[in-house]
Amino acid sequence: MLTVNKGGYNFPKRGDEYWKFTKPDQFVEISEQACQTQLHDNIKAKSPAKATALYNLDGMDKIKFVLQPNELLFDQSDRRISSTLEAGFKNLYQGKSSWIDAIAGVIESRIQKPIPRPFAKYCIDHSQTGLCLWAKGKIADPIILSYGEGFAGSEHLVHNIIRVSSGAKLTLVEIGNPWSGVNMVNEVHVEPKGEFNHIRIAVGNTEAQSLIHQYARVDEAASLKSFSLFGNSTLTRNEHIIELPEDDANAHVSGVFVGSGNVSQDDTVFIRHEGLNGTSRQVFRKVLNNGATGVFQGKIHVNPGSQKTDGYQKSQALLLDEKSQFLVKPELEIYADDVSCSHGSTCGSIDTNSLYYLRSRGISKDEAISMLSLGFLKEVLDEIESEEIVETLEELLTDMVNNAI
């Protein structure tokens, strides 16, 4: 049941190059239904009292938000007016804040050419749920954004808006994928010398079908690092669309997927260098078992004149059975003549020598495969700065790998 072109959104069709490996029509229904569900929810909306104001959440080891379809929850006892952090529920901000208006729909529209991304536009136009976050200084504690159980069982649109001011630093950890269907957009503006560290932990719901976009603009000498961990859910398309319009900007995008069975996970990354001396990294690894599908489409685009760009892209998969597949489209599009860009993609099974070595020491075949898979994935965690978060992720990954084998 396709709903193409409805409401002026020219949703992609099967066979579109940008959707070479994942069928886009699977997401059309989710987006449409999500909109309807959300409007319906709004009619019977509870009082959004918990999210009526802007809150200052300084002074905690972790600053935790829980996002629900109609509200943003957090520990109210910790709320203080702050000069370094502003946060609120998207629906209550709309049309009332100039900083949000400067980002919402703007970051996304700057990068709609040459490839339009109508799902993201649809989400931005219709979503009323989301977190608005503005870091005005260096925030030491990570912000945890947890997707609450209130979303379970229906489809949703979520639009988060994130601003990191000049010289500010923000670590955002998004946790959970409790929905059966979601179309989601993060729009991020990292201003000069700002630092945005982002971690997405999307595990826990095997039924989830997620369409996720992160649009980011990274200004002069600013940095964005985004890592995502995807668990074994039915269908995921995770897009990063990042532009580096000024000099000395830095973007690292990385991710890990552990899939087993009839599941498909697609990472699609587009990084556009427009300034001088930009650095970008794309590092993705997947472990696929029992017929799982992994997709990676990555592009480093270097504009004419963006000299001294240093771009690197690597996608790798470990296939644990003959039915699993890894589909990749690594691309470089370079219009400057003094750059260093590379890409590599590998796909293979467990190394038999390593397996024999571990087994000869008494480790069972399954445990040895788990260890080797985990070892393969763990190298990507080097992309994450916080050691505390890495430790947590290692534990999570161990469970995920053991479950998949």
Added chain:
Amino acid sequence: MLKIENLHAILEEEDKPILKGVNLKVKPGEVHAIMGPNGSGKSTLSYIISGRDGYEVPEGSITYNDEDILELEPEERAAMGVFLAFQYPVEIPGVGNMTFLRTAFNALKKARGEEEISASDFLKLVRTKAKELNISPDLLKRPVNYGFSGGEKKRNEILQMAVLEPSLCVLDETDSGLDIDAMKQVSEGVNALRDPDRAIIVITHYQRLLNHIQPDIVHVMVDGSIVQSGGAELALDIENNGYLNILSNLN
């Protein structure tokens, strides 16, 4: 303890016979050396003992402590006490050496129905063994053999042997790629493991290693079978005269 009778083995990939009737008996406490020219099947014998895939055994048997082990998985043989020190220890990026050692140690304990050891007790145990073998604690923190020098890799094999305490140690050309000092260190590690209940098989090209690890019995392997056995003096004879004498006697 170990009884190998008329063992034949074919490398499946190339359908090539490698072992052509090996006979060998090893008793607890003995140190055997297996010498032989390149391509004589020494390493293959070590692989077949430890259970590597890729070989077919059309004839013959291997029994260990009176049990036929040919059908057993490598981990099952390890649980029985079989240990192969690899000629080329495998580099495994992403897997910490300490995690690997502890997993192996506990897997063996579990297979033998013994209680597993806690992480902190294990750390103490490994540190003690590493110190005895003059192994830098740094090696324990790094991924398994990853970026190790030749000497470090071989010492890491001996450390595993010391920690896992197997009853049969097969050392496949442990001397290859080692300088004199490293060979001495590795040999000291092996000698420390000599025990009335433990058998050791040393596979080597050269007599040099046998100056450090004194064998009780020396075997010469040629073209897939053991053609001559004797005492330590046989190794010296080979060192002085090469394999040519033995080969010409055969002809």
